[in-house]
Amino acid sequence: MDRDLGKEIEDMCNFSDLIEERAIEQGIERGIEQGRRLELDYGIKTVIEAYKELGSSYDKAKSFIVEKYQLSTSEAEAKMQEYWEN
Structure with missing residues (x-):
């Protein structure tokens, strides 16, 4: 019974390590x-x-x-409005 519990604990620790790595x-x-x-x-x-300048x-x-x-016209316009005047 102790071996089973030890194996379960080891499996849980390994699973925890895997989650952490991911x-x-x-x-x-x-x-x-x-x-x-x-x-x-x-x-x-x-x-x-x-x-x-x-x-x-x-x-x-x-x-x-x-x-x-490679921006769309609307993306470029948004960037122009953001940076042209600032």
């Missing part, structure tokens, strides 16, 4: 994805600010980020 992996994946999104947004912001038009900057970052 949670860590998911956390790392989410962190990497968040970092990618932040880096992409920073790149878009930098391009928009550069176009503005160089005296380029709003529409040229918008067209560039649509092409370069």
Whole structure:
């Protein structure tokens, strides 16, 4: 009977370790994805600010980020509104 209890406890501990490992992996994946999104947004912001500082038009900057970052027109417009004036 003690062996059975010991085996059950060992199985529970192993299961707990597996859950922990999966949670860590998911956390790392989410962190990497968040970092990618932040880096992409920073790149878009930098391009928009550069176009503005160089005296380029709003529409040229918008067209560039649509092409370069493969954004939809509405996504690009949202980024332009966010960063062109700021």
